[in-house]
Structure formats: structure tokens, C-alpha cells
Amino acid sequence: MTDRASTYAGTSDYIASPELRQTVNVAVVLQRPLLIKGEPGTGKTMLAQSIAQGLGMPLISWNVKSTSKAQDGLYVYDTVQRLYDSQFGDGDVADISRYIRLGQLGSALAAEERVVLLIDEIDKADLEFPNDLLWELDQMDFTIAETKETVKAKQRPVVVITSNAEKELPDAFLRRCVFHYIEFPSEEHMRSIVLVHHPDLEERLLDLAMETFYWLREIPGIQKKPSTSELIDWLQALAIGGIDPEEISRRLPFLGVLLKKDRDIDAASFALRNKGATRAGGR
Amino acid sequence: MFTHFFFLLRAHKVPVSLTEWLALTEALAKGLALSDLSVFYALARAVLVKSEAYYDQYDQAFQEAFAGVESVAEITDQVWDWLNGDFDLPGLTAAERAALAAGLGGMGLDELQRLFEERLREQKEEHHGGSHWIGTRGTSPLGHSGAHPGGIRIGGQSRNSTAVKVAAERRYKGYRTDATVGVRQLETALRRLRQLSTRNDGPLDELDLDATIDSTADHAGLLHLEWRRPRRNQTRVALLMDAGGSMHPHINVCNRLFTALDRATHLKDLRRYYFHNCVYDHLYLDPTCHPRNSVPTARVLQELSRDYKLVLVGDASMAPSELLERNGIIWWSMANEEPGMEWLRRLDRHFHRCAWMNPVHERHWGSIYGRDTIALVRNVFPMFELTVDGLTDAVKNLMVRR
Structure with a gap:
């Protein structure tokens, strides 16, 4: 200084x-x-x-x-x-x-x-x-x-x-x-990091992807939590793949980019099914 | 208050040394914590604390030391008092004092203080403009630079007075080693389980320079390369694990220990066996503890040489009869000729080094159900609680040569 x-x-x-x-x-x-x-x-x-x-x-x-x-x-x-x-x-x-x-x-x-x-x-x-x-x-x-x-x-x-x-x-x-x-970045901080790498990302896509990303990190039993660099790769894959933003939380496309272990992928699909079930039960 | 902070940190078991404390003084003297308590909070933490495991204790000490302090000026005043000759840190010799003075660039203290205050004034004019330049309001001289999202971590705009509040939030509680046990932390503790030796099989892939020179000379100067085996870890571990019903509440921490041991590729050999409450004639090969899948304990002792490190994991809580009496085994269909205690003593006699890891915290050992048997087992094996600190102690104990 x-x-x-x-x-x-x-x-x-x-x-x-x-x-x-x-x-x-x-x-x-x-x-x-x-x-x-x-x-x-x-x-x-x-x-x-x-x-x-x-x-x-x-x-x-x-x-x-x-x-x-x-x-x-x-x-x-x-x-x-x-x-x-x-x-x-x-x-x-x-x-x-x-x-x-x-x-x-x-x-x-x-x-x-x-x-x-x-x-x-x-x-x-x-x-x-x-x-x-x-x-x-x-x-x-x-x-x-x-x-x-x-x-x-x-x-x-x-x-x-x-x-x-x-x-x-x-x-x-x-x-x-x-x-x-x-520390692991907060959502707000993460958003600015992501925008540095993908400046012209569709906002709706970013919102839903971030939501799913933080939801994935919170699933108990995930051994290797996805990190910043993986999120950035995933967003790239989503943008190139032309995935419909609404599909992200329902299908978890390109999950292999975020999770690298079989057990983690199983845990995530299990949690996804549960989420679907509670939602259906709520109706 | 400033020096008090040092002792508070020590009291909270943050390992702060004088070297680091002097570095902090140097940083303050160079004006790195201008006018902002939250900047001081981060500065002191960066210089004094070397592991996120101590962040929580740091927060507590910080809160205790600076609760009610509004600005960094009050702290820097203390620094000046301290530098002006009020050296009440024990162990600071005249030489160290001289070294500190030299570290400040050989300037006189008065001059330095003048410079420091001047800079503080500049800072005010540059950034705040108001008359309340220190303490109450205003943004940090470092943050809020436009492109970067300001005030993410230390919430809001008013960062000055929030440092103590941030400290009070105790956001780093989860990183304390004495409270949480992560797989990685256990792995770290297990890394110490090593004993290097060259006396084993392995590829000859290290150039032995001395032997090469000798051999080349023996061959009248014709180059002749000699290779040797690199050093390898010699540690072998036998893990005996209680799979009884009373262990169910501890299943998570035991799983983590298992994962850590599985990943510990540096061990030469890892054998694992299971038992139910206490070790008798048979050891089980899987956690269901079914007699069909078991081996006689005596044969295990024959197979395993004495230099295996024996680690028993269990809560050591059972009915005293299970430990002390013949046929005390919990399975009514089975019988044991000798009391469990005799088997435990035999294990201890066979292996050079043993440790009993208890998932029950040490402070409860004297008070819970099973305190009698815990005391009895402790007579035979050194017992450690299954936390990172406990495991570290256990590993140290296992590595001491007898």
C-alpha cells in the first residue's frame, strides 16, 4: 500500500x-x-x-x-x-x-x-x-x-x-x-465469477443452473461436491447443448461434468426422485 | 488491549508465536490496517492464524478483545504505547527489540508515528471526506472498487463496526478439529503412520551414486551404473472393530475412519476384523458378525507378526460379565472358555503397539453406562477418543518405539 x-x-x-x-x-x-x-x-x-x-x-x-x-x-x-x-x-x-x-x-x-x-x-x-x-x-x-x-x-x-x-x-x-x-463462494459471489467466464449467458439459464448447483452441493452423501470450475464447465455444456432451462432441475443434464463418482451420481438421482415424489405428493 | 489480544488468542489455544506477533506489528507500522476494524480483523487473521481450524477460536478471541471497539485507532494507539517502551511481552529480549526497530526501517518511533498519522489523514480525505473518518461509517479503503461485488463477506456497507459482529457470528465453527471429524482430517492424522525402510522388495529405480562411482572405478573408468531400492513405508495395521448394537449411534464416525484407512495407500498392509462388544475365541470377517464367517483369534495372532499396529475401535461399553466371566459372550448359543479380558490381555501381549479408539467422548468415559468396563479396558489398552485430535495422539502413541 x-x-x-x-x-x-x-x-x-x-x-x-x-x-x-x-x-x-x-x-x-x-x-x-x-x-x-x-x-x-x-x-x-x-x-x-x-x-x-x-x-x-x-x-x-x-x-x-x-x-x-x-x-x-x-x-x-x-x-x-x-x-x-x-x-x-x-x-x-x-x-x-x-x-x-x-x-x-x-x-x-x-x-x-x-x-x-x-x-x-x-x-x-x-x-x-x-x-x-x-x-x-x-x-x-x-x-x-x-x-x-x-x-x-x-x-x-x-x-x-x-x-x-x-x-x-x-x-x-x-x-x-x-x-x-x-471459502466456497456465496451465490451472489459465484454469479459474478460465472459472469467473468460466460459474460453473455442467458439469465434464466443461469438462475436455474445455480439453483440446481447449490441444491446438489447440499445433498447429504455427496462425497466430492462440485466446485466452481466444474460449474463453469457445466454452464458451458448447457449453453452449447442448447438445453431448455426448465429441464435443468428436472433432468440434471450433463451430470457427469459436475459429479465424478458413480456413488455421487446415484445419490443425486435418488435425491432427484425424492424431490419429484414430494412435489407430486404435495399436489 | 492490543497485547491482551495476544494472550487471549493463546488462551483460546490458537498457536500464535512471537514471530507472527512481530510480523503483525510490522504490518500495522507499515499502515496496512488503515482506519478500518474489519481490515484489521482480516489482516491479523492472515498473519496470526495459519489454519482454518483455528478461525473459530480466533473469532471468539477477537470478539472478546475488541467488543465495543469502534475503530482501529484505539488499537493502533495501543501499538504505539507498546512500541514506546511498554514491552510487556515476556520473552522479548533486547536483541529482538532491536530487530523489531530495524524491521521498521530504522526510523525513529516519533517520526514513524507522524508518518502514520499523516497517512491516516490522507486516507480520510481521499475516501470519506466527512469529519467522522474513523470508526463509525464509510467503506473500506480496499473494497467497493466497482467491478467487484463489495461487502460480500462482511455484510453490508458499514464494514467498520461489523468486524466484531462478524467475529460474533462464529462462521468457522465447522472447521474446528476438536469438534468435527472429516475423512480428510482423519487421513491427515493417519499419514503419520509410517516407518521408512529400505529393507524390502521393490524395483531398483534409484541411482546409488556412491556405489556407481566405486563400481566405475573398479571397471577402470568404464561407466557402470548401480541402482538401489527407494525407501518404502513399513507400517502394517490390524484394525479390530466393534460391530455391536451399542455402536450404532457412532456409525458415521466409524465409517469415516474406514474411508480414511481405505484411502491411506501408504500403509503396507491393513487387516480388518470385527467383534461384538469384546474379543473372544473368534474374530468375524464382516460386520454382520455371523459365526459362519469367522476365524479363530489364535490363528489371527499366528498370522500377524508383532510389528502390526493394533487398533481397536469400540465403545468398550458392555455388561461387566461379558468382559470378566467365562461364557460371558453375548450370543447365548456360543460359549467362550476364557473371559474376554484374558483375550484382550493376550492381544496386548502379542502386539508391540496397540491403541483403543473410543467414539464416546472422553469427558463421558467416567459417567455413562459402561464406565466400569471402560475403566477395565483402559487398564489394558491406551484409550483415545475418536476425534481428529484423539486419533493424532493415538497415532503418535503407535509410532513410539518400545
Whole structure:
């Protein structure tokens, strides 16, 4: 907020709640990593893209996998390549730096300008993974042991970390972060999000689809509740399929776009029949 | 009031550390919570609270600390008092104080305060124009930017005075870990059930650099790659579950535990058996507990090695005779030579690590029907309540080496 140019105010294709925008700015000003949690499909990854766009910085994404190691994000020393080269006499084997490849975090620190670094789904990796990154995220420098070269960030990158809460993160790691939990959007908020993606949607279709969507989420026994991104896909399918809006709540067309599990689809059709039955009984 | 808030948070069991508290002070000093209590509410939460599980406790502490506070100015005054030398936080050393001062950019406190107040004034002129620029009315400096729907979360336009009200609504009650048990939360607790080892079968797909170098040297410099097995989880679990009638009220939470265990792909082996109220000569293979589908308990003990982690799930509530007497088994057509208690002791002797998960909350253990048998079972097995916190404790207990 001290510097107007570096204030994040959301972007045209991403609707951020005022609280979220404020938290982003706090993280930017305090130069601390921003930890984002929330239900799947609430736009955690999109947020980093939006921040990069809003602040006009390049985005570096690091998609963490279960096999990811902290070291990979810094740099990889390609020993096998070097061994092969020594065998077949390709290039200058004595120059170790030729075999050092910077990872995403490494490139973010080595970058000339300030960048946004997205560490996506940090909880996918091993339990120790976040702890291994503590020093680098705190000090924003690291040493390449093989060449004794130190890489230090000229401009501290804006670090955005997302988590699905599959694993608890270590306390020491959490202490250094600014945290925000993205709640599932209310109907009103959802409407504005949807309109960003489908600006010219028929109003009647939107009304009925939203109603059915929130009704689906409330059905007890649904294990994987449909999320924002699925709603957006579904609306797209409804619009392209030319479905009569009145049919939506009666037939649940393209249900497979919203629900991904057999049991959930069964539960939804069961609830649909019940709904029909009570309505018929009421008459 | 400001420092009081810190202690209130701690009292509400929100794990706030000094590091985070200093970060909040820094944020306030940089003017991030201008003139608006609801902005302060969100700022402090973002910096201090690191899990939605604590949002509810945070709301309660916030409400307690700032009930009746209309504006953020009252809080920032407190910050200045605090920075001006009234350091009543225990454990803040001179070095930390210096670090804090350095974090504020080396400016003198007076200068900083002047700057801060100046900015507050600017803020008023820019956004409100009225004489009541702080506290009562007006929109947030951050919200209501036109394209974005303002005031979605912290209702209405008058966001200033609503932060405490929002806190009072306690919207995050559902996220508390000690109250609700979700499958995912149980899974998280179960993830700790792991013990890594390399001594097992598996594909050789990890390059062993040291061995490769040795081997290459042995082959007179001709490259020779050596591979090794990556580390794998060694934990094996035997789950014994009470499927008796008194367990019916707890069926939901038990189902969730089951789902979580099913999904816990990191376990090397998971065996499950059922029993009715207490373990006797036979264990059942499905929850109907029909003798046709059962195995002798003794054979199960033979099959399972001692390093299986034994987890029993049950309310441990039954007639004392079912536990202590011969032929105490609840099925009148069946007989047991030895009292159930003897079988429980045998299980405990066989397995290195055991835990009894009780879906009844711990505070009721001494008072409900079955308190006598609960006490008896607790003599044999460490008992934990079947909540996220209880499961976490149980898993910790299971992983300690004996």
C-alpha cells in the first residue's frame, strides 16, 4: 500500500474477495510467502496467475508432485550426463556448472526482475518437503554445493503456496507465512465469477443452473461436491447443448461434468426422485 | 488491549508465536490496517492464524478483545504505547527489540508515528471526506472498487463496526478439529503412520551414486551404473472393530475412519476384523458378525507378526460379565472358555503397539453406562477418543518405539 504500483486489486478475469485482495497485499508488503488453502476448485492456482498479471510480473510455476524433493526446486546436478560425457569425451567435463540445472525456485531467485513464484499443492510432496525449503524461502538465497556459487535474490519474489490440506504443514513453516482460506463462494459471489467466464449467458439459464448447483452441493452423501470450475464447465455444456432451462432441475443434464463418482451420481438421482415424489405428493 | 489480544488468542489455544506477533506489528507500522476494524480483523487473521481450524477460536478471541471497539485507532494507539517502551511481552529480549526497530526501517518511533498519522489523514480525505473518518461509517479503503461485488463477506456497507459482529457470528465453527471429524482430517492424522525402510522388495529405480562411482572405478573408468531400492513405508495395521448394537449411534464416525484407512495407500498392509462388544475365541470377517464367517483369534495372532499396529475401535461399553466371566459372550448359543479380558490381555501381549479408539467422548468415559468396563479396558489398552485430535495422539502413541 505504500507503493501504489505494487498494490494488487484483482484482475478482470479473476474475482477476488476484498479480504483476499488485502491478504495478498499484506504478503507482498511484508515479503512473506502467501499460503492459500481451500476446497478444490476455488481458484487457488488461478490466484497466482492473477497476481502475476495484476502486478505485472512474470510467473514461475512449480507443480509439486508426490516425488518432488526440495532440492529439485533449487537445482539439479546432472551427474549421469557428466559421467557419460566423460566417457565419450563430449564437451568440457571439468566445468561443473554446465551440469547444474536450476529448478523453479532457483530460477525465481536468480531472476533479474521480481517474479511471482507459485508452489502449487505443496502438501502433495513428502512431509519433510516444506521444512527443507525454510531457509531458502526465508533468506532467499542458496548455495550450489558443487560450484560453491551462491545465488541470492536481487528482488525477493512474491511466493504463493497452495495447499489442499492433505497433510499438515510444519509449524516452523507456517510461522513464516501469511495465510488465507478461500471459502466456497456465496451465490451472489459465484454469479459474478460465472459472469467473468460466460459474460453473455442467458439469465434464466443461469438462475436455474445455480439453483440446481447449490441444491446438489447440499445433498447429504455427496462425497466430492462440485466446485466452481466444474460449474463453469457445466454452464458451458448447457449453453452449447442448447438445453431448455426448465429441464435443468428436472433432468440434471450433463451430470457427469459436475459429479465424478458413480456413488455421487446415484445419490443425486435418488435425491432427484425424492424431490419429484414430494412435489407430486404435495399436489 | 492490543497485547491482551495476544494472550487471549493463546488462551483460546490458537498457536500464535512471537514471530507472527512481530510480523503483525510490522504490518500495522507499515499502515496496512488503515482506519478500518474489519481490515484489521482480516489482516491479523492472515498473519496470526495459519489454519482454518483455528478461525473459530480466533473469532471468539477477537470478539472478546475488541467488543465495543469502534475503530482501529484505539488499537493502533495501543501499538504505539507498546512500541514506546511498554514491552510487556515476556520473552522479548533486547536483541529482538532491536530487530523489531530495524524491521521498521530504522526510523525513529516519533517520526514513524507522524508518518502514520499523516497517512491516516490522507486516507480520510481521499475516501470519506466527512469529519467522522474513523470508526463509525464509510467503506473500506480496499473494497467497493466497482467491478467487484463489495461487502460480500462482511455484510453490508458499514464494514467498520461489523468486524466484531462478524467475529460474533462464529462462521468457522465447522472447521474446528476438536469438534468435527472429516475423512480428510482423519487421513491427515493417519499419514503419520509410517516407518521408512529400505529393507524390502521393490524395483531398483534409484541411482546409488556412491556405489556407481566405486563400481566405475573398479571397471577402470568404464561407466557402470548401480541402482538401489527407494525407501518404502513399513507400517502394517490390524484394525479390530466393534460391530455391536451399542455402536450404532457412532456409525458415521466409524465409517469415516474406514474411508480414511481405505484411502491411506501408504500403509503396507491393513487387516480388518470385527467383534461384538469384546474379543473372544473368534474374530468375524464382516460386520454382520455371523459365526459362519469367522476365524479363530489364535490363528489371527499366528498370522500377524508383532510389528502390526493394533487398533481397536469400540465403545468398550458392555455388561461387566461379558468382559470378566467365562461364557460371558453375548450370543447365548456360543460359549467362550476364557473371559474376554484374558483375550484382550493376550492381544496386548502379542502386539508391540496397540491403541483403543473410543467414539464416546472422553469427558463421558467416567459417567455413562459402561464406565466400569471402560475403566477395565483402559487398564489394558491406551484409550483415545475418536476425534481428529484423539486419533493424532493415538497415532503418535503407535509410532513410539518400545
